[in-house]
Amino acid sequence: MQFKALLIDAYRQLSAAKLFWVTVGISVLVVVCYGSVGFNEQGISVLFGVWEIESEQLHSGSPWARGLYIGIFSSFLVKIWLAWIATILALISTCSIFPEFVHSGSIELTISKPIGRLKLFFSKYLVSLLFVVLQVAIFCLGIFICVGLRVGEWNPFIFTAIPIVATFFSYLFAVCVLVGILTRSGITALLITGVFWMALWSIQTSEGTLNRFVTEQHVSIERFNEGIDNAEKDLAEITEKSVDDFRIPKFEKRIETFNADIEESQELLGKLEQWHTPISWVLAISPKNAQTIGLLDRWLSDPDGFDIGAIMSGDMSSIEGEEVEEFDRTTRGARERETTRRLRDDYESRSLWYVIGTSLIFECVILGIASFYFCRKDF
Amino acid sequence: MIQLQDVEKMYRGKVHALRGVSLEVMDGEIFGLLGPNGAGKSTLVKIIMTVIHATRVSGTLLEKPIGNRKILEDIGYLPEHHRFPYYLTGKQVLHHYAALANVSRKDRITRASSFLSRLGLNGWENKKVGSYSKGMLQRLGIAQALMNDPKLLVLDEPTDGVDPVGRREIRDLLAELRDEGRAVFLNSHLLSELEMVCDRVAIMVKGKVTMQGTIESLTQDSRRYEIETEESVPTWAKEVVDDVSEHLMVIRSDDPAIIQPILDRLRRDQITILSVKPVRENLEDLFMRAVDHTDTPGAVQ
Known part of the structure; x- marks a missing residue:
């Protein structure tokens, strides 16, 4: 009964806020825009057929059409609209919930009721996530209907965006709650949460960039060693036939260059590791909001291999369909392709426990501090 | 109903708000707590209502140890300067806080309409509390405190901002509640109000109860x-x-x-x-006599 009372109160509080309805309105607009894109036998139709683009690959029934349509949702709408714009609006709307809750004159009325402070705190926290849950649920329902009507796929996995975005938002909201309870100021809570979010983004971007460089150096060293092995093998074969072969100095030079490159890569790797290792530890204990949102991409990935997100980030393997045969595996292009592949494998092999589990541990610690303060506080 | 012994409250090791307060409130009486600003009255009320943790406390509330949350189901509380959520209507306020006090939906519906009518808020039940006057908010606050059919009612400045007619109605209501066998614990600055309605009073000065008893007995020596x-x-x-x-x-x-x-x-x-x-001394004379010897208002630092 008490949880239900808090839930109803949270809904009334949200529905009384204009921003809630503004966000719902924008969400509906985004869904309508999304739904205005469709496929026919000739190609793509935009704005409910106002504009038509002919395409051999993208037409009704083609796997690429499905990949593009779902990909727009998981790679753009979720990552840009839900994970950024709607989250900012949600933070603005909810940042004052806890400061108002603990405001003098208000909190006395609630904590003098027969409900434990810990239960009250966590109930209030959970019902405060209602804003995001409702917003994303409305959004996903619209997307679900659009995907069903446009590409004929009634994909229930679209609704996994609800827990994913709510979990992602909860990492930030936990910080907002802690600051809100400590300072009793919604604006301060919002600003500090914003700073925290930017810090997380910086950590994740730094780790991602450094990881790319580190992986690149590992690939380079491996490929150069492989190049040396091949060159030595070729050299041995040539030398066996004739010690005066004109290609011998060329191979020797090649081996020498590989050795120099390996030395350079190892030196660079050492320097990069100095930064990458501590940052990856910091990331390990931080909430992984980008990776949490990225889970949706993983779960909605196209079985036919079309991945618009990967394409946009330069990974063309889904279009190329099969591994590109490498004539020379030591070239920059070959190494970059291998680096991208390994990074994608590494990212996709990160377990749910690593992505969500460690983030939730961080959230639990923050909420533990906030709830301890709330339970001990004299109001 | 309330038995407190030796209640101490020290804020952050600096402000000694309560220094061994002992008092007793009995069934079916209206008990008034008075004292100058900073005497520790609200702190004491908040300790009773578990809003503040006492540094030391012993005693019982409805025959259970102080701090027991279950007994809060039988206590109605109106805090001083209370703030109801602006987005709720009067009726929603009553339902919300009563639901938190584990009052069944059926009882909430019956009591909400009864108390809104009894406290003169008919016609305002579906209006947002943001549009209420101070006096109306006080009346709504009292209705809120009564929603769980409490055995004990704790009211902190209940007539604050209420007009004379409203005060009289509240006094009559409190007398009715007493006649029904409920205890009422009043914390107020309005001595004349307390004098008219209280069976017993306690005067707190600098975190201590300096006088306690019926107004009759406390003024005996001054006759x-x-x-x-x-x-x-x-x-x-x-x-x-x-x-x-x-x-x-x-x-x-x-x-x-x-x-x-x-x-x-x-x-x-x-x-x-x-x-x-x-x-005979009135309550004001008594109060002035009790606080007369204190040099400065406020708690002991």
């Missing part, structure tokens, strides 16, 4: 008769009365038999008696 004469008070009067001035004699007693021989003697001496008044 006296004052005899005013037209002529100067005769010289013999100094030997038979407690206090004299030019035209006034003061006899410290509430027994009318004691003053009869003095009146007879005055008449024999042909002294004109202008008035004979039985005098």
Whole structure:
């Protein structure tokens, strides 16, 4: 009964806020825009057929059409609209919930009721996530209907965006709650949460960039060693036939260059590791909001291999369909392709426990501090 | 109903808000707690309602140890300067807080309409509380405190901002609640209000209860008769009365038999008696006497 009372109160509080309805309105607009894109036998139709683009690959029934349509949702709408714009609006709307809750004159009325402070705190926290849950649920329902009507796929996995975005938002909201309870100021809570979010983004971007460089150096060293092995093998074969072969100095030079490159890569790797290792530890204990949102991409990935997100980030393997045969595996292009592949494998092999589990541990610690303060506080 | 012994509250090791408060509130009585600003009245009320943690407390509330949350189901509370969520209507406020107090939906519906009517808020139940006046918010606050059909009602400044008619209605309501066998614990600055309605009072000064009892018993020592004469008070009067001035004699007693021989003697001496008044301290006098010796208001640092 008490949880239900808090839930109803949270809904009334949200529905009384204009921003809630503004966000719902924008969400509906985004869904309508999304739904205005469709496929026919000739190609793509935009704005409910106002504009038509002919395409051999993208037409009704083609796997690429499905990949593009779902990909727009998981790679753009979720990552840009839900994970950024709607989250900012949600933070603005909810940042004052806890400061108002603990405001003098208000909190006395609630904590003098027969409900434990810990239960009250966590109930209030959970019902405060209602804003995001409702917003994303409305959004996903619209997307679900659009995907069903446009590409004929009634994909229930679209609704996994609800827990994913709510979990992602909860990492930030936990910080907002802690600051809100400590300072009793919604604006301060919002600003500090914003700073925290930017810090997380910086950590994740730094780790991602450094990881790319580190992986690149590992690939380079491996490929150069492989190049040396091949060159030595070729050299041995040539030398066996004739010690005066004109290609011998060329191979020797090649081996020498590989050795120099390996030395350079190892030196660079050492320097990069100095930064990458501590940052990856910091990331390990931080909430992984980008990776949490990225889970949706993983779960909605196209079985036919079309991945618009990967394409946009330069990974063309889904279009190329099969591994590109490498004539020379030591070239920059070959190494970059291998680096991208390994990074994608590494990212996709990160377990749910690593992505969500460690983030939730961080959230639990923050909420533990906030709830301890709330339970001990004299109001 | 409430038995408190030796309640101590020290804020962050600096401010000694309560210094061994002991008091008792019995069934079916209206108990008033008064004291100057910073005396620790609200702190004491908040400790009773588990809003503040006491540094040391012993005693019982509805026969359960202080701090037991279950008993809060049987206590109604109106905090001072309360703030209801602006987005709720009067009726929603009553339902929300009653639901938190585990009141069934059926009882909530019945009681909400009954208390809104009893407290003169008919016609306002579906309006947002943001549009309520201060007095209306106080009435709504009292209705909120009554929604769980409490055995004990704790009201912190219940008539704050309420007009004289509203105050009278609240006083009548409190008297009705007392007659129903409920205890009412009142914390107020309005001494005249308390005097009219309280059965017993306690006066707190600097975190301590300095006086406690019925108004009758606390003012017992101050009862006296004052005899005013037209002529100067005769010289013999100094030997038979407690206090004299030019035209006034003061006899410290509430027994009318004691003053009869003095009146007879005055008449024999042909002294004109202008008035004979039985005098008793009111609550304000009592309060002023209790706080008179304190140098500065506020808690002990």
